[in-house]
Amino acid sequence: MARSPFTLVAAVTAALPGAEVVGARTLTADGDGRFDSAVATLADGRELVIRVAEDDAAALELAEESLALRALTAGAREMLPFRVPTHVGETRVGEARALVTDLMPGFQIDATLIPAGRGAAVSIGETIAAVHALPTSVVRAAGLTVRDADEVRAEITQLVDRAAATGRVPSRLTGRWRDATADDELWRFETAVTLGGMQAPSFLFEDDPHDGPQVSGVLGWRGLAVGDPAEDLGWLSGAPEAAADVHSAYTTASSRAIDDALRVRARLHAELEFARWLVHGAELRRPDIVEDAAALLESLADGLRSDDLRVVAAYTGGVDSALDVLDRVPETAAATIDTSMQTDAYRPEDLRWQDDAEQRGDSDGTDAEDTDDRSDASDDTDDRSEDTDAEDTDDRSDAHGGAPAAWEEPTQDLTEISGVRGSTHGDARETSSAAAGSDADDGAATGSSDLDSAEEAQRAARAALQRWTSSDSE
Structure with a gap:
């Protein structure tokens, strides 16, 4: 049975001694059982992702990612024109291996x-x-x-x-x-x-x-x-x-x-x-x-x-x-x-797949109407933090007035x-x-x-x- 977000984020303090966790929420909907994942909100405002392996194969994946992220030194990261997840720490939840990284914002495109x-x-x-x-x-x-x-x-x-x-x-x-x-x-x-x-x-x-x-x-x-x-x-x-x-x-x-x-x-x-x-x-x-x-x-x-x-x-x-x-x-x-x-370390509420209607616009992104839409979107980040399914567009509009607490935020369905x-x-x-x-x-x-x-x-x-x-x- 999947562990609750509260159980998972409690282990963050073991990977990051001194961290004060003030919120917890699920990172993804139920997946294939490879990982249990959650987002921990710290008192200083940072958000961290903890992923816990469910079997030996998943534990090996976490070990390999941990090694790779630590191989990317500050100098190597400076050479890259984009962000890479930061290795925060490792711990165990029961007998299972757990990896903690920072949360990365952004959306994906099919x-x-x-x-x-x-x-x-x-x-x-x-x-x-x-x-x-x-x-x-x-x-x-x-x-x-x-x-x-x-x-x-x-x-x-x-x-x-x-x-x-x-x-x-x-x-x-x-x-x-x-x-x-x-x-x-x-x-x-x-x-x-x-x-x-x-x-x-x-x-x-x-x-x-x-x-x-x-x-x-x-x-x-x-x-x-x-x-x-x-x-x-x-x-x-x-x-x-x-x-x-x-x-x-x-x-x-x-x-x-x-x-x-x-x-x-x-x-x-x-x-x-x-x-x-x-x-x-x-x-x-x-x-x-x-x-x-x-x-x-x-x-x-x-x-x-x-x-x-x-x-x-x-x-x-x-x-x-x-x-x-x-x-x-x-x-x-x-x-x-x-x-x-299960997903990797990124902000689920910021992720959204571009739908067909968006892609039918000018592909170079310079259409005036598209530009206006993007400007509006950048001015209103609350809308983007809601569930991004097309069916829930009205729900996003209704929810604009206020965001739920961190541990109550809905999880993006990424199945x-x-x-x-x-x-x-x-x-x-x-x-x-x-x-x-x-x-x-x-x-x-x-x-x-x-x-x-x-x-x-x-x-x-x-x-x-x-x-x-x-x-x-x-």
Whole structure:
């Protein structure tokens, strides 16, 4: 049974001696049981997040995040143009490990709703480039994982072999992936500091009246390592509008040598999330996960057609072309698995998903009407602290006159959010499952039946990768 917020925040004083806790509230709605989480309000006005692991896997995640956050020294943080959670302390609640960090404000945008143009897309590209520009000494000094290009290639090869050994990977995919690992051109890249698989929920935004949403913070640091920068770009398979601008902004902001194979490897990493899901299920001896992964792999294979993962001169396909496959993935008879998850350290009442109506505005954030809306929003923060579901708009207006006490504030329901990097993968990579591109001519010839199933296919693929997150604790 989940611990109450009062029980959790009582442990904050053990992690931060001398702290005077004056309020407590739940951080998230009931999730998959990976963590119990709460927000503690201190007498000095600070708000801290405490997360308590529910099993050994979750405890390992907290330990990895703790190490990564402490590796980010003040000097390293000064190099980043955004906020990173601060490690406050660690303790135990009963026999369970607990991590305390500061609370980070901001809102998130679903990958499929990130618009093209100036604003969120450009800011995301610049943010990823800033992470990759960190000196590798940050990782080495903390004793975190450091892999060169050959080691990344060897890990991918091993993953492909393990997935193939289950007998549930279509031969077409196995051949495709093995051809990619055998292509020397694909693996000639400069390693960088990475988060091992960023996701859209990794980014917290604040609105700028002129430039639109700008990244204000980044979550999910437990995968901090030196490795393939393409791992942090694979999720763009599920951001059809923004992918090209994110890549362009990333390339412009990066001081690294041009990597012609970057997008190809990013697409490969996205495709291999299916393989990781399959291997994960096999290791846990979970037939439901294995069957689900196998069905998704069949759908992926059916949608690939004739494209491959070879590096070609002046490559123009991009990770976003992987959405051609996403639109062709049929619904599967997957086992029902809880896809909810606990959140990271940020202010739930400040989080809101951008809805379709907002995204239909000018993507560069410069429309006068949008600017006025953002200005109004910035002048009235009480409205943003209420529940952000579209259905409760009237409730927010009624509640404007006064905010509830800290321990009475409603918790944001984030069960639809896929998470920051989880176990060995990047957590339920919400959009990585949209993997594998197709050239434009083939996509145009798919026929009306493909278009009719696009929306259902997208939901099926995204839900499948959400299962990857929730399964870690099961």
